[in-house]
Amino acid sequence: MKTLKSLFKTTDDNGALVLRLGLAAVMFPHGAQKVLGWFGGYGFTGTMNFFTQTMHIPAPLAALAMTAEFLGPIALVFGLLSRVAAFGIGFTISVAAFTVALPNGFFMNWFGNQKGEGVEYHILMAVIALAVVIKGGGKWALDSVIARQLERTEVVKASAQKQQVAVAR
Template identity: 30%
Template sequence: MTDTLDLGLLALRVMLALLLLGHATQKLFGWFRGMGVAGTGTHFESLGFSPGPPMVVMAGVSETVAATLLALGLLTPLGGAVAIGTMIVAASANFSHGLWAHLGGYEVAFVYAGTAAVLVLTGPGEISLDHALGWTYAPWVRWVALVVGVVAAVPLLVRRSAQLRGTDRRMGPDAGG
């Protein structure tokens, strides 16, 4: 029998999945007032994520994979790890603006990553494919998924940092005519 906890976990999974999917389709298809791959690619490059269009596709596909796995409650630790890693990278672009979204901050990415982490730790509940397939995850698997989500973001953050430093040098006092 399904209890309110399982219904709550289903609602949380579906809510996060729909929001992630909305972000993905903004990037990939220009839906919901998004800029599509080309427009978002230019924006990504201005933030230090270069080359822009492939980075947009990677972000959009990552958000779609995370959304699909979380909505279905399938391979929940993996779906959560993908969402966490993607949102850490997204938060880095707005980190200098502080937390609050109305000031251009990383609040939304933080909430999405935090929600994904909660789902990794709690599991998807009984209304899920993981449960239907009899798949359970040991506590260590859940913790590994959280660590993998964080560590997966590191190469992109390092690459972005290097690109921003290179851009700063090119735009320094010795650059240009």
């Protein structure tokens, strides 16, 4: 129960709210490209084919990455399972950094004079995701509602156990 409570625990922190919503806003279009075909993306089938046939990523891992990029930002908007969503996004963006961007160096391709994008964007996204994992969802997160309910449930159970012990004596 303690682990479950720590998963949802958060504070009324405005900074965590800004990080959570910023991460969601930047990542959602990437997930929508892959899953829905929005913003010039290939949609679910096209992305799965690219991941599995061209990049040779096992289908379950490709689906998990797409889920993290699409459902993760939606969860972050609501502050629901913020740490889990941020971890999924952070892990996915870190894998992309090492496999796709790192060979292109550090800097983004601002002037179109290198083969692809560097890792600076990926590092920023991973650091923001890590901050949300550490701090939680912050202000207006549904996680705080769940955490309070878990706390109440624990208090009620503890009270009932004390009553049972007292009656047994």
